[in-house]
Amino acid sequence: MVDYKTIITETLKTEVLVVGGGSAGCNAAAAAALEGKKTMLVERYGFLGGTSTYILDTFYGFYIPGKEGRKVVGGIPDKVLDKLFARKAAILRPNTYGAGTGVTYDPEILKVVWEELLTESNVDILFHSFVVDVVTEGPKVTGVILVNKSGFFxxxxxxxxDASGDADVVAKAGFPFDGIGGKEAVQSLTTTFRVMHVDNEAAISFTKQQMWDWMKEANATGNYYLPREEGSVHITTIPGVMATNMVRLAIPDPTNIADLSKAEIEGRKQALEYFRFMKDYLPGYDKAELMNFSTQIGVRETRRVIGEYTLTKEDVLGARKFDDAVLECGAPIEDHHNAAGTKWEYLEEGAVYQLPYRTLIPKDSTNLLVAGRCLSATHDAHASMRSIGQCMAMGQAAGTAAALAIQEGVEPKKLDINLLQAKLIENGAMINTHSSFVNYHE
Incomplete structure (x- = not known):
């Protein structure tokens, strides 16, 4: 660690600090503020939402797959849905992969919705700020050092x-993690892109299997380079605009800036090749034009913290329940591995498993929590739990736990789980679901 005293421009104080303004971080900050704690959120971009706004346009995980398709995420995340549907900026979209009904939204409107959620909660927001170091006293992290255009804070x-996605605070503080550098390769990366001027009626006239067959046919000609002969393209909230998830790149460590920079370049190159294929092969796309690339390449997995408990594949597929449960998930294991395909493994029809609170507590820490895709889980279990709906629920759980731990004067790992669960349920979180499908069109 550098001698921070020589470079600090300003010192700020808060009760709860959330690092990362993605879906998990926004919900964490809102939840902590809801309990009356002074809360600050730090985000590296100039807008909120993380993956939900700069890469994707659909929330998965709110609904479980299958015929019942019941809703398993509620509470603060519902406020986000309510705001989107009130603006007619979201639709429910059945998912052809069987991952459950998705909530497809306008990412630009969602940026404003996230800002409304936090400003209405009186959360202090610092944009354009990176965490560069931490300050520690033994196992306690007393603060973080940020850098932005105003200097070092x-x-x-x-x-x-830590809702950074990459467990940046945990890693800088020296707590253990898995993922990058582990025995299993992390999931691949994807640059998403949207296209406009599409004939919607023609574009829904073919199946995904037909599209995949055309990809194989195009590759066989030698005139195209489509490393992933699958992927998806779906309708959006805007007529004539379609969103894709096709590109695939694999790098050992997405936190390695040199490799990540090369992946950004290659991702956009691949995206243009897939777009060329779409115009040449897919009905309805002959007059289509490229609308935009994702703001950055989509990263599915990097560091996964070693927590007080590690969620396993057996927990997921066995629909395991926990005494310290803070949320539920019915999403399948969706492993975008390094090969051209995607490995899917499903729970039994209608089944859900629970996430224990202990997975959000870095092992041996005294005042740290995590939320989002850097939770404590094995590679396989992570491939189920990383859905945005669950990341939002993790955020609410972590933010609520932080506020209650301060209120009770205890470390997060010593918090009374009954108190936490009662507060989450009081605020609308769904820990044991028996509710039926919720129709947000009504």
Whole structure:
């Protein structure tokens, strides 16, 4: 660690500090503020949402797959849905992969919705700020050091929630993690892109299997380079605009900036090749034009913290329940491995498993929590739990736990789980679901 005292421009103090303004971080900050705690959120971009706004346009995980398709995520995440549907900026979309009904939205409107959620909650937001180091006293992280155009800031906090996706705070503080550098390769990366001026009626006239067959046919000619002979293209909230998830790149460590930079370049190159294929092969796309690339390449997996408990594949597929459960998930294991395909493994029809609170507590830490895709889980279990719906629910759980731990004067791992569960349920979280399908068109 550098001698931060020589470079700090300003010192800020808060009770709860959330690092990362993605779906998990936004919900964490809103939840902590809801309980009356002074809360600050730090985000590297100039807008909120993370993967939900700069890469994707659909929330998965709110509904489980299957005929019943019941809703398993509620509470603060519902406020986000309510705001989107009130603006007619979201639709429910059945998922052909069987991952459950998705909530497809306008990412630009969602940016404003996230801002409304946090400003209405009186959360202090610092945009354009990177965490470059941490300040520690033994196992306690007393603050983080940020850098932005105004200089170097020290933000001191009672409890810090690492919702950075890459477990940046956990890693800088020296706590253990898995994922990059582990025995299993992390999941591949994807640059998404949207196209416009599509004939919607013609574009829904073919199946995904037909599209995949055409990809194989195009590759066989030698005139195209389509490394992933699958993927998806779907309708959006805007007529004539379709969104894709096709590109695939594999790098050992997406936190390695040199490799990540090369992946950004290759991702856009692949995207243009897939777009060329779409115009040449897919009905309805002959007059289509490229609308935009994702703001950055989509990263599915990097560091996964080693927590007080690690969620396993057996927990997921066995629909395991836990005494310290804070949310539920019915999403399949969706492993975008390094090969051209995607490995899917499903729970039994209608089944869900629960996520234990302990997976959000880095092992041996005293005032850290995590939320989002850096939770404590094995590679396989992570491939199910990383859905945005569950990341939002993790955020609410972590933010609520942080506030209650401060209120009770205890470390997060010593918090009374009954108190936490009662507060989550009071605020609308769904820990044991028996509700039927919720229709947000009504």
């Amino acid at each position: 020290l933000v001191e906090a009672d409890i810090i929630i």
